[in-house]
Amino acid sequence: MPDIFRVLMLGPRGAGKHTQAKLLSETYGWKIVDFKELVKSTLEELIKSEVHIPNNPMPGGRIGLSEAELNEVIEGKQFPAWKFIPWILNYLGCPLEKKRPPPPEEKPEGENPPEEELDEETKKKRDQEAKKKA
Numbered sequence: 788m789p790d791i792f793r794v795l796m797l798g799p800r801g802a803g804k805h806t807q808a809k810l811l812s813e814t815y816g817w818k819i820v821d822f823k824e825l826v827k828s829t830l831e832e833l834i835k836s837e838v839h840i841p842n843n844p845m846p847g848g849r850i851g852l853s854e855a856e857l858n859e860v861i862e863g864k865q866f867p868a869w870k871f872i873p874w875i876l877n878y879l880g881c882p883l884e885k886k887r888p889p890p891p892e893e894k895p896e897g898e899n900p901p902e903e904e905l906d907e908e909t910k911k912k913r914d915q916e917a918k919k920k921a
Contacts, residue, residue: 788815818879825878826871833857850877 794811796804808819833851850873852860860866877883 820875820878825874829874830860834861850874
C-alpha cells in the first residue's frame with residue numbers, strides 16, 4: 788500500500804473498528820488515529836496549561852485553539868469537528884505552517900491612496916500632473 792494511503796473507519800460501538808484498525812496497522816505499518824482520544828487528550832493538555840497555546844503551529848509541534856474557542860469547548864458549547872483537523876495532521880507528522888497574511892488590497896483604478904502613504908517623489912509627480920490638467 789502507498790505510504791500516503793489513508794482509511795477512515797466508522798461504525799457503532801462494538802463493530803470492531805479498533806480491532807480492524809490494529810490489524811491494518813500491523814499489516815501495513817499505518818499509524819492509527821483515535822480521533823476522540825486525540826481530541827480529549829489534547830484538550831486536557833490545553834486546559835491544564837498555565838500559558839495559553841495559540842491556534843497556530845508552535846515550536847515542538849504544539850497546536851492549540853484561540854482563547855475564545857477554548858472557552859467555548861470548556862463551557863460545553865457545540866464546536867465543529869473540522870477545527871481539530873490540524874491536530875490530526877500534526878499527529879501524523881504532516882508539516883503545518885502559520886496562516887499567511889492576506890495579500891495587500893489593490894486600490895481601484897483612479898482611487899488615490901491616503902496622503903500619508905505617498906512618498907515625496909510621488910507627491911511631486913501628482914502635483915505636476917494636476918498643474919498640467921489645470
